[in-house]
Amino acid sequence: MNITDPEQDPPLVLIVDDEKFTRLQLRLAMEQVGYRIVETSDGEQALFAYTQMQPDIVLLDALMPKMDGFTCSRQLKMLPGGDRTPILMITALEDQESVDRAFAAGATDYITKPIHWAVLRQRVYRLLQASRATEKLRQQTERARVSEERLRLALDAAHMGTWDWDLLNHKIRYSGTAAANIGIADNGVIETYESFLESVHPEDRQALKQIIAAAIAQQTDYEVEFRVIWADGSIHWIAAKGQVYYDETGTAIRMTGIDMDITDRKHSEAELQRQTLRSQLFADITFKIRRSLHIEEILQTTVTEVQKLLQCDRVVLFQLFSSGSGKVVKEEVVPGCAAIVGRNLYDPCFQQKYLDKYIRGHIGCVADIYNSDIKHCYIDFLKQFQVVANLVVPIFIKEKLWGLLIAHQCNAPRQWSTFEVELLQQLSDQIGIALAQAQLLEDETRQRQELTRANAELQQFASVASHDLQEPLRKIQAFGNRLKATYGDVLNEQGRDYLERMQNAAQRMQVLIDDLLTLSRIATRAQPFSPVNLTQVAQEVLSDLEILIQQTNGHVMLGELPTIDADAIQMRQLLQNLIGNALKFHQPDQVPIVKIYSKEFEDWQSQNSEEWLDTKLCEIIIEDNGIGFEEKYLDRIFNVFQRLHNRSEYEGTGMGLAICRKIAERHGGSITATSKPMAGAKFIVKLPIKHNRGD
Template sequence: MSEDTASTATILVVDDTPTNLEVLFDFLSNAGFKVLFAEDGESAIEKAHYADPDLILLDILMPGMDGFETCRRLKASQLTAAIPVIFLTALTDTPDKVKGFALGAVDFITKPLQYEEVLARVKTHLRLQSLAQQLQDQNARLEREVQERKQTEAALQQQNQRSQLLAGVSLKIRQSLQINDILQTSVTEVKALLQADRVLIYRLWSDGTGSGVAEAVQPGLPEVMGVVFPQEVFPPGSREQYRQGRIRRLANVNQDEQVADCLVDFLRQFWVQAKLVVPIITQGDLWGLLIAHQCSAPRHWTTAESELLQQLANQMAIALTQAQLLEQEVLQRRELARSNDELQQFAYVASHDLQEPLRMVTSYLQLLERRYKGQLDADADDFIHFAVDGALRMRTLINDLLTYSRVGTQGRAFELTNSTQAVDRAIANLKVAIDESGATITYGELPQVQADPTQLTQLFQNLIGNGIKFRSAASPRVVIEASQKEDVWLFSVQDNGIGIDPQYADQIFVIFQRLNNRITYPGTGIGLAVCKKIVERHGGKIWVQSKPNQGSTFYFTIPAGGTS
């Protein structure tokens, strides 16, 4: 309380002597105080209760109730206990002062009264009272802040515990990609977390019905698993509300007027008294419901419990979506593998069965060409030549197709294979083409790898053969090298041929794809497709770097399983 504020305070003066009252009125009113009077203890207590003065000047020696008793009663009342009391007295004995202080007085003013002393003591105790009130207010504010901080810390601690529990349960739910494991883990963990009597996952079916697909239940309670829920207990309107994210909390199913009678009767079969229901939504559609039952007694479900159950349902939805995607992918892979197997088998059988009739057609056409060449007109000779050429190309195509299909169906088991020896065998197989073209094949010591020896030879033979076939005007040069890169061997086969436009770098590995005319560069377009299939069977990759008229470099990798 400032000096100015102190001067506007209300002072209650209690004295049975009119002269003293007049003197004190003059002192205090001249100093700016509002002054109230009481001539005895009873009226003083009454005025103090309704006027709530800032300070009381109380005479000790009064008829009837003296000042000591008046002070005692003022301090005994909760409404007036905090008002400072200054005794006015002619008594100077120490025992009287000790008694006054013991009753709660803050000071004494000795009669006869002196103006300066009265004002000084009144203002001093008003300031002390103001400071005490400020300190009390500050302490109260600090206590509120401490309490709020404790509540905030408790809420944060609870949130952290809930987050840890959620993370732990979510991890367990999402550890498996098997749908049945996800469902059973979910109900078991949620039941323990919520201390519920039963936790059920309710699966919705397309015909409007539903049934429990996973359940964790207290021993002795009836099981819901396998029970088909009738459509009337779960009408289409409820389905749509849950699809939009509705959470339903029932503290007492028997007293909730919004619960349909048919649902109450259905729940009674399973002793349900309270339930909490949250939706499981996968890919925007309502997959089912996660339901907690309390069967022992009604239960008030808290907002925190509702939020926790919804978060767990969301984690379940993620795990279910991943499991479903994995299941679809596995089925697709199986179907693709089966289709590829059937296609390879068909290609092998078809190619093999075509060999004999094609061999007969080719033989008779060649016989016709040898026997009747020059005996018929020129057109007939051309027709026979075209037929023989077509039959020979078909035989080459069938042989290449057989080679392609055998990569996956008739490959040998991998063994430690010397790459240098594989290149030697490939060069031996290409001796005629190398001699005719004047090609130079350069290679050093190559590593040993875990491979199919026959297929590795076929791989080098096709790549070297391409370097010779697609040559430029200069004599063909092919350089073969290998280096280890982390856990794979990187092979390169470089030539100085006509090169390839980079936009066709992937297309050339597709079966039957050709970039050049058949007359200048004969072939079926299967060779590089065979190379790709061999490399992939060995767990590697193959690619090309090339530009037109600047040669090509084919790279392929094979896992490092041998020695350098």
Template sequence: MSKKDSALILVVDDNDFTRMQLCHLLKQAGYQLAEASNGLEALATCTHLRPDIVLLDAVMPVMDGFTCCAELQKLPDAESTLVVIMTSLDDQASMEQAFAVGAIDFVTKPIQWTVLFQRLRRLLAADYAIQELRRQTQAAQLRETQMGMALEAAQMGIWNWDLLTNEITWSDTLQVLYGWEKGTFPGNYEAVINCIHPQDQDFVRYTDEQAIQEGINYDIEFRVVLPDGKIRWLASKGAVFHDASGVAMQMTGVEIDITESKESESALKIRANQQGVVAELSQKALAGIDLTTLMNSCVTLVAEHLKVEYCQILELLPDGDALLLRAGVGWQSGLVGKTSVSTDINSQAGYTLLAQEPVIVTNLHQETRFNGSPLLYEHQVVGGISVVIPGQESPFGVLGAHTTKERTFSKDDIYFLQAVANVLATARERQRFEDALKTSEERWHLAVQSSNDGIWDWNRKTNQVFFSQRWKEMLGYENQEIASNVQEWFSRIHPEQVDAVQQAIADHNAKKTPFFTSEHQIRCQDGSYKWILARGQAVWDQDGYVVRMIGGMMDISKRRAALSELQQVKAELERQNLRSLAAASASQLFADITLKIRQSLEIDTILETSVTEVQKLLHADRVLILQLRSNGSYIVRQEAVVPGLPVVSGQHIDHPSLGKGYLEQYRQGRMSATADIEQAAFQPSYVKWLQQFAVKANLIVPVFHENKLWGLLIAHQCDSPREWTPWEMELLAQLADQIGIALDQSVILEKETRQRQELTRSNQELQEFAFIASHDLQEPLRKIISFGDRLKTTCENDLSAQGRDYLERMQNAALRMQTLIQDLLTLSRVTTRAQPFVLVNLTQIANEVLSDLEVSIQQTNGRVEVGDLPTIPADPLQMRQLLQNLIGNALKFHRPQIPPVVKVYSQIFPSQSDQVSGVSETCQITVEDNGIGFAQKYVDRIFKVFQRLHGRQEYQGTGVGLAICRKIAERHHGIITVESHPGQGAKFMVTLPMNGNF
């Protein structure tokens, strides 16, 4: 039974029989019933039950039917209750009154039941239809409101084009998208075309005509020019509607703002191109391309991809006052390589060096931080970016990109320029390292070749020995006649001395002796024996085992007793010491560069980050990196996978389908994108193998290392098939290139690490060799001096004047050589034989030094003034040596005819606490004189070994004293500096910590 058949009917009649009869008949018809005997009861019942129809008698006591009907209309939702008046009054006035008070129908008594039932059924049906229509209308209004809100939120507008009248209707949202005020759109086609970008108008017209003529769907993207001149991208989709005869009547569609996605797409493309440029430049740098060629490529590619007219690389000159235009594009001919820019903070380049961060200029003429250089103004530069090209100790220079237009640069532009600068920095440091290594190797080979000793290097693990050519020549052999093993050495030692030599080696290996030293006989090629002095130094590993031993062999069967031989040894020693110091400097530079590269390259971290970030960005179920092994199989290096899927990290993968043919496409640089592995043309075994890892779609790109296939970067979709977009494929390819670059850099790091270790070993060997040579030369010098003294004492009167002159020169040269060797040993002992720090009263030390220098003070008629000096933790002997060298130099280098005046005083400076050394304040000891002075440009030179500013005839000395002072200061965690001018004396300042660790 329908709703209208089960309606609730209220019967109101004061006649009980009529009311009961009506209720009985209506109940049989299937209606629900309620009763009331008068109007008041009817009102109460309607308020409580809300009947669908009220059959209301017109004439009743208490309240008649007309009054009751009028009152019923005042109840809430009165329109939902239908009132039918029943009366025996069959006149026009009663009928009009009934309808006037709100009755829906009028029935006269006596009632014809069939007619009443038909009226009731039709009234209920009509009411049900009205109620349903009302509900549908309300629902339509709600949907229209919701649709409007959704379109507005989505920035989507609706349009309708009447092709017969050419009238176009726009929604309010669409008018806003075109920049019109709501309600101001003229509503014609030409108004729409005038809003479209001039370059897109013909395209839009053609597409519209094609859609109308061919009846195809309308789908297009175009630009509109807003009233304020801004550009907005819109996507428009629509359909053409035809009448029964096929004539196009109207087009209807929607348009949406896609400006943001278009800009993102453009930015992504630019970013990908920029990353490609960085990868290309990195590959060139790793391939060892010449630095100048690389810089020219950098400025060309930067100018092209940033779309600027000018690009430059400014190299910081050694004096730090100017930057040389080393490479550039766009500048006037003849400027590159010749023009320089000031490093003053008022220039953009100088400001960039100081800021140590990218500097962006939108309009140079409005810039307040600095002024533009003449170079920029002469080329009408307005906007630009400049970044520092970093270096190990100081910046290499500045990389800049400039344009003649006012321009706002994006973050991607800044990151791109900084990435290129970092590539340049890496290439420059690599070239510096290679130059230093080449120089060091050349010096080492020169030292070996020019040394009179035979050099040997014994690998204790393999018993292989390197014998220098001189070592073999000393025994009369050609280079190829002696094998490189230890038996070649021991088999030639005199049989009676083998045990002693082996015992000396064992004692040194057990650290009973600081060096291996042995004088023994060794057999030559002709069978004769030659006395040699063998000396060496062992190298222990961290467990205390000897892994290596290096040393030299000197022919001592004949001693050079002539002065010429002594002078040759002196010259050779000086050259070797210079080489040793230079090699030490190169070794330190190499170690610093290697440490820097080691700290900045973490390949496992890069691989882990790569798979994690790609998985997040692509929303992939699994991202992994496979490394190709030499046997053609793979190992999973890194993996990022959603929980619940199989984990394959660390597994070795070897499947027949992944063989040579599979790899060939990746070796050629191609990628593979599979949307559904079950639909792809794969071998069933391969599909089954992939399914065990729950793979449904995959994207694979190759990773190259040193131009060879290293492995694969793979993204898996496991929940369902997936169509891979060009953007996703390009992203994965770019990331694979970056991983390849990281692999190349890690190989460089490994090579540099090995080279650094070799250079450190070479440097240590040279230092030890110099120490051994210096130490063993003292004995023959003492004999020369001693025999010279005896010769002078016993035979002076027997010698001619020329003979006495020769003797005097020989003794003086020997004394100078002895002094030089002692100074070198003193220099080396600053760190090797230093004493522990104790509290030292520097005033007391200074007074003791004055007592030692009393003769010099009297001879020069000088005066030394010592102020209050602090007590500090230090090595007392080295503090005495420091002050004696500085005060002694002040007395020695005085101006002629002017007595020297030397002042020694101190100052205390507070400083911030250092958690490592514990230093809270420092003291500065100053030794000031009124001597001859020197030019400030020689400051760095005077602290180097053997560097003198005056001839030996003018002032005595070896040129080692100030080098010793600097080494003492450095050993005490301090520094020594000097200020001086010619003819105005010198001021040496030693800054030392007041309370460091003992």
């Protein structure tokens, strides 16, 4: 979907984020709708890029090294044109203090992570629309001002639009332009002072008389702006300048001057004031609506603030059901107007075609239900709620119609202004965004609760495995040992074979339970992350595996490994499993050779990069010359209880690599492997070097 204006250059978006992957995602999201992109990785680069490129909007990450988004936003606003450039702050911070700080730093709006891309594109589109409209209005106002100055100079030079007032006879002679300005059609018309005052708007008449009297009495220039009413009833603004002349006795005898029609300029100024007021009201109400992430608070704040803004009798939020009926979920109503909150309503006229209109964004605006073309059944429906006039705007959540924001006037008809309609439409967009974010928070909270419950169940399982399963197993092992020691000589060969099998099975069960406990405790008994020297950990692991190395005549080459933020115990488990496997799965006719080394690099494609202080990663590589495997089994070998070889060939429970994968994922990393049968294997563990969290 392309939402750029084909008659204008595509908007230029400055993306400022220290994470390459986030910048890529933002670039793709903006380029999909036809925007041009400039991107930088920190605040200082952003300031330089802004002065060079003059972007139309800035997407600014709040938390960055060197210069954070708040500081960058304040400095951007001080650059030429920066006060008119919208800034959309992108942050993972949702607390009230951070929101206040973002707006205080000059942000026009903010959006929280994780980013909903459709919401982001619409937010950017709306901000660009508002910015372009404001800039266009500012340019119009500036052009009107320049035009007025030129006209003033032309009139002063050519004496056009002049008038001459004989103060002794109270007669005024106008030039053609001057006469036309105050609504007199003929040139050279002579009018009286009283008839001139009759053309002045009644609200300005007394003030104008006082200004004229003061100019005559104090011998000062006459300069004023006032309204006149033409014969057709239209109202126009006039700017007039004059000079008084006196005789030798000091008596005022004459005033001459010029006038001009400044109606267009006044309309532009009024429109700019309305636009500024609307922007301020929109920002204030949007802030109040979105400072909470609780749906109930959002809905109640909406009806309260809209009712105060419009000064109407009732404002309701009506949630629609698929059947076309709905429920009034929130309401703000003045005394004397019936309350309808909580009621399930069904409008018999609200058929599918009306529902389809609202799905397409239709806005219902009725100034007087009794003098309109709406159906009688709808009039009867509204009468029961005392409604005389209404304004209905749809609310969408993720492009799906959620319900309606409705304003009612109960005591009299009401003509809804364009300003009110547009403002309510913009507010409905913000309500939809706020509700979507609140729903995301509720979903996240529910998922977190489910994860907590799952972890509790896992911990309970670990407790059962640790106590209830191991206790009978210890008895089997103990009595098996006693049976062998006491009656081993008495048993025949078959009996001793049965006993040996039983003890072997009990031993495998013990190893299996230990591995299951290890897997479960990766999350339930994890230690906080701290700097871990992987070289030292690997050396300790090799010391523990000394007997296995001697038994296999293995040769292990250990390179320099980095120091990373990790759980030291789990790093030890990870390396011990991988190195142990490399020694265990060796070819019978070859001496096992194991190489352990690392690489460091930056990975902007990582999905978890927002959890790291920087994007630096390391790869820990364990390479061997063992039996290898078919790579088509790559996914299988990291699953629980999965084995590629018989237990008679190689011991184990099939859980070692599953434990390795869970440890890697818990550290924000991953594990994979490359191999060919009888050509060795290379296991690659990718881990972040730094974390900004303590778990």
